[in-house]
Amino acid sequence: MTNPDVLVIGGGLHGLSAALHLARGGAQVTVLEGEFVGRHASGASAAGVRTLGRNPLEMPLSVIAMEMWHRIADLVADDCGFHAHGQLRVVASDAQLEAETQRISRLTAQGYANETVIGQDQLRQLVPGLNHKFIGAAYAADDGAADPHRTLVAFRAAAQRAGVTILEGAPVRSLQHSRDGWTVETKAGRFAAPRVVNAAGAWGSRIAAMAGETIPLSAKASMMMVTERLTQTIRPVVSIVGRSLSFKQSSQGTLVLGGGIQGRYDLDSGRTALDFHALARGAAAAAELMPSVAGTRITRCWSGIEGKTQDLLPVICPGKTEGLFHIFGFSGHGFQLVPAAGAAMAEMVTTGIVPETLQPFASDRLTLQGAAA
DSSP: OOOOOOEEEOOHHHHHHHHHHHHHTTTOEEESSSSSSSTTTTOOOOOOEOTTTGGGGGGGHHHHHHHHHHHHHHHHHHTTBBBBBOOEEEEHHHHHHHHHHHHHHHHTTTTOOOOOEEHHHHHHHHHOOOOOOOOEEEEETOOOOOOOHHHHHHHHHHHHHOOOOEEEOEEEEEEEEEETTTEEEEETEEEEEEEEEEGGGGGHHHHHTTTTOOOEEEEEEEEEEEEEEOOOOOOOOOETTTTTOOOEEOSSSSEEESOOOOOOETTTTTTEOHHHHHHHHHOOOOOOOOGGGGGGGGEEEEEEEEEEOOOOOOEEOOOTTTTEEEEEOOTTTOGGGGHHHHHHHHHHHSOOOOOOOGGOOTTHHHHHHHHHO
């Protein structure tokens, strides 16, 4: 078998997106996935497609990503279940409302007009049945949500149509560089390529360490809950300021609850365990938000491991050794960035130049933060 031009380590959405864009640019690409495509962060995502509440450093990339989501079928021949019904961050006090107002004013001063502040009347129109304790919200009308599993299927199929080879059950055991390029040893065999993209998610720092780099990274195991089907009444994605909750209703009528409810994990085995006390707190927060859903039956729960950086910004940058590139550490909010981050990574791998949208995401910042702590 001919060696590829690029090996992508990690078959989550960011690895698939990078592979897709690279292949469409003419590269021969092989994706090496340790378990199966989308097993962890991508499969355990609430699939929020949001600019709402983002760190301003992410906004240039996020704006491009949002434009791509609104025509996502052009990229992957499927709409990924994306609906732009808006996203809300609801508040329960005047102090919270003032803080959101000031945050959005600062964002507007930087040239971004994606968010507005709405009062209680408009909030009630958008979310009938919302607890009356909530007095307003930050609102991003063009945001929305997608179907995470449909998105995985679409990106995988699009990558394969573009000529990408995807190997599952191929965990990486070693990574070595020589004048001929990179050699990657996996459970499924040895692979070689001049360039490697490290899209290994929560294991991204371990892959970097194999190449002699230290990139600080922790992990978390975000959990998801899905309820029985209910009458369709909620269109926007709703979160509560100061609470770990994301709340939406799918097109099938089920309620999908996530947004940071944490389980337990073991990086060595790749296994996760549900924390039912935390799930109960999440369900209680949902009932507080929407009293009418109290007592609704939970039908399914799951979790996946995702990487988390100290400043909650991703690592998207060249490695210290020629031909190595990193894209991981999205800290629970990488889903919306998938199409644009993959395109920017492909540009960086192809040209050797870091796009302006990726300048804030160099790994050096994390080492400096650790030294200053």
